[in-house]
Amino acid sequence: MKILRGKALLDDPAQTKSTAFTRDERDKYGLRGLLPYDIADVEKQKERVLGNIRRQSSDIEKYIFLITLLERNQRLFYRTMIDHIEEIMPLVYTPTVGEACKEFAHIFRKPQGLYITPEDRGDIKLLLGNWPETDIRIIVVTDGERILGLGDLGANGMGIPIGKIALYIACAGIHPAQCMPVMLDVGTNNVSLREDPLYLGYPFPRINGVVYQSLVDEFVKAVQLLFPNALIQFEDFLAPNAFEFLDRYGKQARCFNDDIQGTAAVTLAGVYTSCRITRKKFSDLTIMFLGTGSAAGGIAELMVDAFCAAGLNKKEAQARLWFVDRKGLVVANREGIKPRIEAFAHKYGRHNFLDAISSIKPDVLIGATGVAGTFTEDIVRKMAEINEHPVIIALSNPTSHTECTAIDAYTWSDGRVIFASGSPFKAVQLGEKLFKPAQGNNAYIFPGVGLGVQACAARLVTQSMFLAAAEALANIVSEEEISVGAVYPSLKRIREVSYTIAVAVCRVALSEGLTEVDLPDDLETYVESLMYQPDY
Numbered sequence: 001m002k003i004l005r006g007k008a009l010l011d012d013p014a015q016t017k018s019t020a021f022t023r024d025e026r027d028k029y030g031l032r033g034l035l036p037y038d039i040a041d042v043e044k045q046k047e048r049v050l051g052n053i054r055r056q057s058s059d060i061e062k063y064i065f066l067i068t069l070l071e072r073n074q075r076l077f078y079r080t081m082i083d084h085i086e087e088i089m090p091l092v093y094t095p096t097v098g099e100a101c102k103e104f105a106h107i108f109r110k111p112q113g114l115y116i117t118p119e120d121r122g123d124i125k126l127l128l129g130n131w132p133e134t135d136i137r138i139i140v141v142t143d144g145e146r147i148l149g150l151g152d153l154g155a156n157g158m159g160i161p162i163g164k165i166a167l168y169i170a171c172a173g174i175h176p177a178q179c180m181p182v183m184l185d186v187g188t189n190n191v192s193l194r195e196d197p198l199y200l201g202y203p204f205p206r207i208n209g210v211v212y213q214s215l216v217d218e219f220v221k222a223v224q225l226l227f228p229n230a231l232i233q234f235e236d237f238l239a240p241n242a243f244e245f246l247d248r249y250g251k252q253a254r255c256f257n258d259d260i261q262g263t264a265a266v267t268l269a270g271v272y273t274s275c276r277i278t279r280k281k282f283s284d285l286t287i288m289f290l291g292t293g294s295a296a297g298g299i300a301e302l303m304v305d306a307f308c309a310a311g312l313n314k315k316e317a318q319a320r321l322w323f324v325d326r327k328g329l330v331v332a333n334r335e336g337i338k339p340r341i342e343a344f345a346h347k348y349g350r351h352n353f354l355d356a357i358s359s360i361k362p363d364v365l366i367g368a369t370g371v372a373g374t375f376t377e378d379i380v381r382k383m384a385e386i387n388e389h390p391v392i393i394a395l396s397n398p399t400s401h402t403e404c405t406a407i408d409a410y411t412w413s414d415g416r417v418i419f420a421s422g423s424p425f426k427a428v429q430l431g432e433k434l435f436k437p438a439q440g441n442n443a444y445i446f447p448g449v450g451l452g453v454q455a456c457a458a459r460l461v462t463q464s465m466f467l468a469a470a471e472a473l474a475n476i477v478s479e480e481e482i483s484v485g486a487v488y489p490s491l492k493r494i495r496e497v498s499y500t501i502a503v504a505v506c507r508v509a510l511s512e513g514l515t516e517v518d519l520p521d522d523l524e525t526y527v528e529s530l531m532y533q534p535d536y
């Protein structure tokens, strides 16, 4: 890295320390007179940052302030984020990032990440070559077609890769220079966006079919050529494309789909942990899903592996999993069953959602619909009637799209529910008891998986890695966390979580013969040594 001087040094977000430069450094780098007198160490700078965040009048203003800080002083941003993760994460990630995506074209300040459009066909390698760094290890890519539960946001969806990359750096210590957010801006079918005069994306309807597929093929090939060490995380693609790309590239490129596989691992971990509260055996559970998209489909596929690992055969495992869609219970011989869900369409009578719960008596209910309020009072009360401790995981983001709020879940179940949600909820006081619902979000998984894959240079990312990640995450939850109803560890422990998952991923890669580097015996020390610390 070229050491800068003077104003150029102050203006470089990766190298600046701003007011923290010492007198000697001010002399050495030609900074005298360019800074106020006081030397503010990082603690003082953080205090100023927190004060500034808290004085903003809305979460979106806080987001804008934080993104501007990131553009100004990378280390201060990440130090503040790591040390105050519970306060900052909901601002740079869900739920605020949903609002930031909707407003993307209006709050845009400085370009971040790489944009690829259909006009770049044949030139994607050239575009990747324009990126200022060469040792890229983590790429988060979206085409903006299914942003959280908000639908097609076109190029505005770039807020998601930017947010996920911030999590890779803060939660797993990937070096910022090794990360690249990518927007495959293939148009948008959201007419109101295209008609917005400030819209920044490719203002045409989405390309599709072979034309679309070949652009994604070109992107994946170009990444493999230019950044051979990169892991590609597919994010917020529409379900058919998400599954298609996982099938197409999963066995030949270092990639995974976060909504399918990361979500599966975090949900499985929550279910494993819930068994410590309910005292039920995991292998005895019956699980019901509302929604048949990429998240629910992915969870079911990993659950099958988990049940098989617990001693069931594949058919028995599939028999434990039930789906409900807009038409009611998904059963054999019913019309409109998606190919990925067919294995879970059992021979059974037709039922609506509520009757399906009464009849099948699931221990666990998982929502991945993107639609607010789909876990109604009737549904939660029914789950509480058939279970002493019903497990309800409302995955949909952002908060405005959650299947059920924490307060409703606790109230309607008389405080007996074990609840987790995709976006965070504040603690709920019900009578004498305080409940601290945990956040069931793939943010617990993908940073650690990425760190692990990088640490051992795994050629591919496998399902067994996600199974191991789920087990590692469940095992790390403390009794104290469980005592307030949380099925995930406190976010304050996120770096420990990511590191533990990374070690587990390395072990799987070793056992599957996928590592491309020699690993030391002491994997723990090795993985920890790789984690970036944003210190001056």
Ligand SMILES: NC(=O)C1=CN([C@@H]2O[C@H](COP(=O)(O)OP(=O)(O)OC[C@H]3O[C@@H](n4cnc5c(N)ncnc54)[C@H](OP(=O)(O)O)[C@@H]3O)[C@@H](O)[C@H]2O)C=CC1
Residues within 6 Å of the ligand: 146, 147, 148, 149, 150, 238, 239, 258, 259, 263, 266, 290, 291, 292, 293, 294, 295, 296, 324, 325, 326, 367, 368, 369, 370, 371, 374, 395, 396, 397, 398, 401, 421, 422, 423, 440, 441, 442, 443
């Ligand atoms: N917490 C986390 O870590 C994660 C959360 N998510 C969230 O989960 C949600 C879904 O994501 P994803 O699965 O990728 O999206 P998809 O669009 O692939 O799936 C949504 C599914 O919900 C179904 N659905 C919509 N409304 C209803 C309804 N009223 N009743 C029954 N089914 C319904 C859709 O049916 P149809 O096919 O008929 O339209 C579709 O099958 C999003 O809000 C996303 O933010 C996703 C990944 C991770």
Ligand SMILES: CC(=O)C(=O)O
Residues within 6 Å of the ligand: 094, 147, 148, 149, 236, 258, 259, 396, 397, 422, 441, 442, 443
């Ligand atoms: C968390 C996430 O990946 C989603 O909501 O899509």
Ligand SMILES: [Mg+2]
Residues within 6 Å of the ligand: 148, 235, 236, 258, 259
């Ligand atoms: Mg996602």
